[in-house]
Amino acid sequence: MKRGRREALTAYLFLTPQAIGFVLFVLIPLISVVIMSFTDTDLLTNESKPVGWDNYVEIFTGDPAFWQSLAVTGIFALGLVVINVGLSLALALALNRRPRGAGFFLTLAFLAVVTSQAAWAIVWRFLLQGEGGAVNGLLDLIGLAGPNWLHEAQPSLAAVTVVAALKTVGLKAVIFLAALRNIPPGVIEAARLDGASEGRITRHIVLPMISPTTLVVIVITLIGSFQVFDYVQLMTHGGPSHATSVLAFYIYEQGFELFRSGYASALAIVLFGLTLVLVAIQWWARKKWVHE
Amino acid sequence: MGARVIYLLLVVLVAPLVFPFLWMVSSAFKQPSEIFAFPPSLLPESPTWNNIVEVFTFQPFARQIYNSLYIALVVALATCALSLLSGYAFARLRFPGKNLIFLVLLSALMLPTEVTLIPNFLMIRDMGLADTHVPLLAIPTFGAIGVTGIFLMRQFLQGIPRELEEAAMIDGIGRLGILWHIVLPLTRPILSTIGIVSFLASWNSFLEPLVFLNRNELFTVPLALSTYTDTSGNPIWNLQLAATAVSTVPILIAYLLARRHITDSLAHAGLK
Numbered sequence: 131m132k133r134g135r136r137e138a139l140t141a142y143l144f145l146t147p148q149a150i151g152f153v154l155f156v157l158i159p160l161i162s163v164v165i166m167s168f169t170d171t172d173l174l175t176n177e178s179k180p181v182g183w184d185n186y187v188e189i190f191t192g193d194p195a196f197w198q199s200l201a202v203t204g205i206f207a208l209g210l211v212v213i214n215v216g217l218s219l220a221l222a223l224a225l226n227r228r229p230r231g232a233g234f235f236l237t238l239a240f241l242a243v244v245t246s247q248a249a250w251a252i253v254w255r256f257l258l259q260g261e262g263g264a265v266n267g268l269l270d271l272i273g274l275a276g277p278n279w280l281h282e283a284q285p286s287l288a289a290v291t292v293v294a295a296l297k298t299v300g301l302k303a304v305i306f307l308a309a310l311r312n313i314p315p316g317v318i319e320a321a322r323l324d325g326a327s328e329g330r331i332t333r334h335i336v337l338p339m340i341s342p343t344t345l346v347v348i349v350i351t352l353i354g355s356f357q358v359f360d361y362v363q364l365m366t367h368g369g370p371s372h373a374t375s376v377l378a379f380y381i382y383e384q385g386f387e388l389f390r391s392g393y394a395s396a397l398a399i400v401l402f403g404l405t406l407v408l409v410a411i412q413w414w415a416r417k418k419w420v421h422e
Numbered sequence: 423m424g425a426r427v428i429y430l431l432l433v434v435l436v437a438p439l440v441f442p443f444l445w446m447v448s449s450a451f452k453q454p455s456e457i458f459a460f461p462p463s464l465l466p467e468s469p470t471w472n473n474i475v476e477v478f479t480f481q482p483f484a485r486q487i488y489n490s491l492y493i494a495l496v497v498a499l500a501t502c503a504l505s506l507l508s509g510y511a512f513a514r515l516r517f518p519g520k521n522l523i524f525l526v527l528l529s530a531l532m533l534p535t536e537v538t539l540i541p542n543f544l545m546i547r548d549m550g551l552a553d554t555h556v557p558l559l560a561i562p563t564f565g566a567i568g569v570t571g572i573f574l575m576r577q578f579l580q581g582i583p584r585e586l587e588e589a590a591m592i593d594g595i596g597r598l599g600i601l602w603h604i605v606l607p608l609t610r611p612i613l614s615t616i617g618i619v620s621f622l623a624s625w626n627s628f629l630e631p632l633v634f635l636n637r638n639e640l641f642t643v644p645l646a647l648s649t650y651t652d653t654s655g656n657p658i659w660n661l662q663l664a665a666t667a668v669s670t671v672p673i674l675i676a677y678l679l680a681r682r683h684i685t686d687s688l689a690h691a692g693l694k
Binding site for chain 1: 511622
């Protein structure tokens with residue numbers, strides 16, 4: 131009994147430094163953001179008055195920019211997942227054939243992973259300029275006239291999505307590659323002896339066998355996509371006319387550029403709510419996956 | 423599928439990941455007039471060091487690189503130390519409220535930084551710590567990055583036998599002694615993973631510096647890159663690209679030196 135108490139005391143002692151910081155910089159702010167979402171607070175003057183549910187009412191009934199942000203976030207997230215997971219899976223499948231120089235290609239793909247998002251965004255902003263941009267220069271070579279990527283509504287959202295998706299292809303490919311190498315070689319050998327083509331083996335054996343990994347990668351990519359801010363801020367600043375204003379950027383704009391802390395807090399709660407819904411779906415999906 | 427198809431696929435997939443680096447480096451050495459030449463050229467016609475030099479005179483870029491380095495280093499070390507203490511407690515010690523506390527900590531992983539940023543900003547400003555490096559050190563260390571560290575450490579410790587620690591306990595060595603003499607050497611692989619992941623996360627962070635910092639000499643690298651602009655806020659491209667190229671050099675060198683290690687660490691933590 132006495133030993134148990136000492137053990138517990140030691141544990142609390144070990145946890146104290148982290149716990150103090152966590153309470154101060156995560157827990158209290160989380161509670162404050164809930165409280166602030168029911169106020170009208172000015173970031174600069176710190177003046178604050180309670181307004182009940184007004185912020186939420188405005189979000190859902192009186193703010194077309196919010197609905198646009200929600201749509202932009204949805205399109206961005208979906209595009210990001212499809213492009214990112216698709217390309218990284220393709221890269222992993224190609225590397226898994228163990229061609230000579232596979233390590234070299236992986237290293238090249240990983241350069242983008244270790245580079246900062248800011249650097250990646252800045253270089254791509256340069257490449258994607260309407261006139262004199264290298265991307266349009268390349269398109270010109272094959273006789274296509276590229277748009278002014280970052281200054282037109284649909285091209286800008288497409289461009290930001292692709293740039294964000296490309297950055298982590300190397301990382302996701304490594305994760306897929308680990309899953310691919312865990313497949314027992316005997317399974318594939320047997321199928322090959324039965325005369326199955328490589329394409330059929332990939333579709334009917336390899337992809338189903340790594341599907342748990344695929345699910346996890348999709349989920350972490352999706353949850354991560356809700357927090358993307360850097361690319362939008364640096365490449366388009368949410369424009370043109372909010373065409374690339376994802377929710378995370380919209381919160382920043384309302385809170386730190388228009389100084390509407392209360393309203394931005396309510397938006398932040400909506401973002402957190404969406405994230406939690408995703409996490410819940412993921413738990414449900416994982417459970418289902420395991421039972422089947 | 424033949425080897426040729428595989429190589430074609432690899433080239434197509436990897437080209438858009440490498441092309442930006444080539445373009446960035448070549449532009450860093452181009453004359454300002456050549457940057458927008460049409461059709462664009464991959465190699466600079468008359469290479470110049472001027473851009474690179476001006477990157478350091480336009481604003482205190484050397485100082486800003488130093489800021490990023492020391493902040494990332496402190497975040498990495500603090501995260502390692504705290505995750506060792508907390509991870510050990512969760513993996514090895516019995517105490518009331520263990521599962522609940524762990525669950526509360528894990529919630530930070532689902533919490534986008536943007537959500538708590540406004541209250542954090544107001545609190546830190548009231549403490550008189552806005553426009554200092556304190557929030558850039560504290561928020562990641564105690565938030566999502568720190569929690570990731572604890573999670574990785576706990577998992578790692580649960581996977582290794584505790585005989586050594588029990589033997590030491592019988593010898594009458596205290597918990598702190600065990601932590602220092604036995605657990606610390608055993609957990610070196612996971613500590614280096616935690617260190618790499620938290621260093622990179624801090625080195626790359628952009629939103630917190632943007633929100634908290636005003637004074638140019640306090641800027642970190644990602645924020646500094648975006649400030650090579652003219653008076654109307656448009657990028658001065660030759661400088662912005664040269665600075666971006668310079669900023670990626672330390673990380674790329676580190677990556678090439680410890681390629682395998684960094685790749686595995688990021689993949690391991692990315693899956694958490």
